[in-house]
Amino acid sequence: MDRLNLVDPDLYLDGVPRNYFRWLRDNEPVAWHDEPDGPGYWVLTRFDDVVAANRDWDLYSNSLKGSSIEEARSEEELIARRRMFVNQDPPQHTRYRKLVSAAFTPGQIRRMAPLIEQTCTRLVDDLLDGEVHDFVPVAEELSFQMVATLFGVPESDWPGLIEITRVMADFQDPEVNPGLAPRPEMQRDIADYALGLISDVRSNPESHHGVVANLAQAEIVDEEGTHRLSDAEIVGFFPAVLVGGLSTTAHSMTEMINSWVQSPTIFDAWRGQECPSVFVEEFLRWRGPVMTFRRTATRDHEFRGQQIAAGDKVLLSYASANHDERHFPNPEEFDPSRDVLDHVAFGGGGPHFCIGAQLARMDLKLVFGELLRRIGTVEAAGEPRRLRANQFAGWLHYPVRATPR
């Protein structure tokens, strides 16, 4: 089969190329792809291989070249990327991640449930007013609220920060980022915002709570001894957590609406009741929003008969692994009663496993539950438009008209 250019964001305007991934899984599970404007890359498409590579951080590094598909254009850009813990390897990654994971305890997450429920009720009330609504901003507000609350971002700053985060997350889409300007320029806005908030937190510590307030107090113990985090180090936490939190969960909500519009009876068995956790898990396996993350090989080695060289780019295809028929019988079917629900939508269990997984699960359970309980019919009311992006599968616009149950 002819190679598809898997790093071309245009490819995904029609959705995930599922047939191509199936062919790769069956015929070339570790497949080299030339890249028009880059060094080329291996793609891992089988479930077991993605899990194995995810866990072997010593062989498949996030730090060497970062975790984005695009190459850094300079050494400075690479250094800036490595300030985000998603672009670090253990033991540095372990130290920095621990500072943030303290905010994601089950207790903290549970405390956010009433806030999410309140917003969700309000937004679904609006949705059911008989008018046409674009569902994407609805989903973004629901997703952003929980991340911003966790971070300790004052509510008055939310609209501006959603705008900045959207440009960073959706930088490959010309409608969001006209002229497709390079990422470092966009990161300046978020850095400026973060520096302002950090300065306020440092001058008025008693009036701030959440991740940023914790980071301002945190100490790191490393080879050089014990030190407080610098402002630049704290800024490094913003992009990954805001982008990770905003777009992924929002895309999952819009994709749920899309699935409902496409197959109006698909969720009938779950209507009018609480949304069970297995529904959310199976939905993320079936239509998870994160298609891929990048690694870089640290040593020459052989994998399924292929010679991977030190420095080679390796893409872990979660979108393909979650549809691997070796692991999930009838993978194209949405079936929350299936025995195996150990999907890789949040990663394959390595050190970078999604830090927001529990939060996202709770958020989606509440939002899906509210939609299933209250919506009678939902139909597209205009042309939905997929996001132009090569790492996240999502939507830019989804105009809908919904009626109550």
Ligand code: HEM
């Ligand atoms: C449905 C929602 C979500 C999905 C499907 C998702 C998926 C993922 C995946 C696949 C990874 C990479 C795993 C790996 O490389 O091994 C990841 C990492 C990450 N996610 Fe999520 N995510 C979601 C929601 C969130 C939320 C709500 C937040 C923040 C509040 C978040 C923050 C992060 C961060 C910071 C990382 C990097 C972790 C690290 O490098 O240690 N994600 N996520």
